[in-house]
Amino acid sequence: MSFQSPSLxxxxxxxxxxxxxxxxxxxxxxxxVSEEKKLHLPWLYIALALPLCLILVGPAATFxxxxxxxxxxxxxxxxxGALTDYVASKAHEM
Numbered sequence: 001m002s003f004q005s006p007s008l009x010x011x012x013x014x015x016x017x018x019x020x021x022x023x024x025x026x027x028x029x030x031x032x033v034s035e036e037k038k039l040h041l042p043w044l045y046i047a048l049a050l051p052l053c054l055i056l057v058g059p060a061a062t063f064x065x066x067x068x069x070x071x072x073x074x075x076x077x078x079x080x081g082a083l084t085d086y087v088a089s090k091a092h093e094m
Contacts, residue, residue, distance in 0.1 A: 019059040023050065026066035033070055038077050 006014075030046065033039045053062040 019054075022059065022063045023054075023066075026063060026070070029070050030066070033073050038073050 030039060034043075050062065053065060057065075
C-alpha cells in the first residue's frame with residue numbers, strides 16, 4: 001500500500017478555504033459588535049485594511065489582529081461601563 005501525498009492544488013484549495021472561513025468569521029464577529037453600537041470604526045476602513053493585512057503580514061496575523069480588535073472593543077465597553085457605574089455610585093453617596 002502506498003501513501004500519496006496530496007497534490008499542491010488540493011493543499012492550496014484547503015488553505016484558501018481555511019483562510020476564507022477565518023476571515024468571514026472575524027467579519028461576522030465584528031458585525032455583531034457593530035450591531036451593538038460598540039464599533040466606532042467605519043466598515044470602509046475594515047474593508048480596506050483586511051486585504052492589506054492579508055498581503056503584508058499573512059492570514060494568521062490578520063486573524064489575530066481582527067480578534068484582538070474585537071476583544072479591545074469589548075474590553076473598552078466594559079471599562080466604560082465600570083467607570084459609569086463608579087461615577088453613578090459616587091454621585092449617589094453625596
